[in-house]
Amino acid sequence: MIMQSYEKLIAAVQSAREDLEKAAGGNRAAGTRARKAMQDVRSAAQEVRIAILSARDTPPKA
DSSP states (O other), X not given: OHHHHHHHHHHXXXXXXXXXXXXXXXXXXXXXXXXXXXXXHHHHHHHHHHHHHHHHHSOOOO
16 A cells, blocks of 8 residues: 555656646746646655555554
């Protein structure tokens, strides 16, 4: 579960790269898309945090 959430986070960061580069060049529409992508990154990072806490609080399997 943790690694699946982490892979989702990595994919979100990688997919945002092109729009971030365009936004840095002054493209306003790309800036809007980049901000949306950063919200997706934030959500994915929160999922990773929740998965880690869940794994910590779950007793190990015997």
